[in-house]
Amino acid sequence: MRDLDGMMPDTDPRKERVKRRARVGICVIMGAMTVLLLIGPGWTWVAPAFCAAVSVLSTIAATGKLPGRQEKGSGHRSGRGLSACGREDDGPAGSAAHQWHVLVMVSRLMPGPAGRRWLAEADSLLSEITATRRGAAIRSYLRSAPRLVVMMWARDVLRRAWLGPRRPG
Amino acid sequence: MALRLTLQVQLVLQALLRDPAREMYGLELSEETGLQPGTAYPILLRLEQEGWVTSRWEDIDPRAEKRPARRYYCLTASGAVQASAALPGARRPKGAALRRLAGEGGTA
Numbered sequence: 001m002r003d004l005d006g007m008m009p010d011t012d013p014r015k016e017r018v019k020r021r022a023r024v025g026i027c028v029i030m031g032a033m034t035v036l037l038l039i040g041p042g043w044t045w046v047a048p049a050f051c052a053a054v055s056v057l058s059t060i061a062a063t064g065k066l067p068g069r070q071e072k073g074s075g076h077r078s079g080r081g082l083s084a085c086g087r088e089d090d091g092p093a094g095s096a097a098h099q100w101h102v103l104v105m106v107s108r109l110m111p112g113p114a115g116r117r118w119l120a121e122a123d124s125l126l127s128e129i130t131a132t133r134r135g136a137a138i139r140s141y142l143r144s145a146p147r148l149v150v151m152m153w154a155r156d157v158l159r160r161a162w163l164g165p166r167r168p169g
Numbered sequence: 170m171a172l173r174l175t176l177q178v179q180l181v182l183q184a185l186l187r188d189p190a191r192e193m194y195g196l197e198l199s200e201e202t203g204l205q206p207g208t209a210y211p212i213l214l215r216l217e218q219e220g221w222v223t224s225r226w227e228d229i230d231p232r233a234e235k236r237p238a239r240r241y242y243c244l245t246a247s248g249a250v251q252a253s254a255a256l257p258g259a260r261r262p263k264g265a266a267l268r269r270l271a272g273e274g275g276t277a
Contacts, residue, residue, distance in 0.1 A: 120237070120238075120240075124194075124195070124237040124239050124240065125196050127236055128196050128236060129196065140206060140207030141210070142207070143207055147211060148211055148214075151215075
């Protein structure tokens, strides 16, 4: 048993998390150093801002987590997303969860209500199809996303222009 | 802006026109048209903007049903009239376009 344990890959989630954070940290430090080398002395304030922005973006990209989102796969189907209300044949949970996070991130590029609706519809549809068809469906959502983002923002801007600027009070 | 009746738009309109009073949700529509859901969604959104289609969220308890609520789409009265009038005059799809569409993944 002990030998078998030794042959198994190291999948301790805590170690994985530490490794991932270390990789992100190295990327941030190297990025900051590059920025410091490239910019002039009057622009040193860019480095901390760059570090902060890269830290946030890399954390989101590396962990696939967004602030305020519930942890999935805990066995309690109360959240939203593929694993929350999916079918029993969800397939590899990691892959589905990753694709779901990409959809979440794309939805954040759209104006608030439109993005939420797009994501809710995708969630509703993807939870009803089999895992084998899900990949193609997600890819189709992602393919149409850039056009949708432009279309929705254009519509939002036009609506705001039509309504006029908001006045306080 | 006038709605451009592309092949995909025609397919969605035809599916909705089969029974104009019937409400259809995204998966149903993509299965009937053979379009991927990501392709059908922007079309439905445009049709809704133009007032041809109306939509609503299904009123269910997702926990009880063990699935999220569906978004149902239905042709409006004016949309049904306009679609019926526009479809016969629309450009007929060519064989190549149909083959490409089939290759896109008829199964949603």
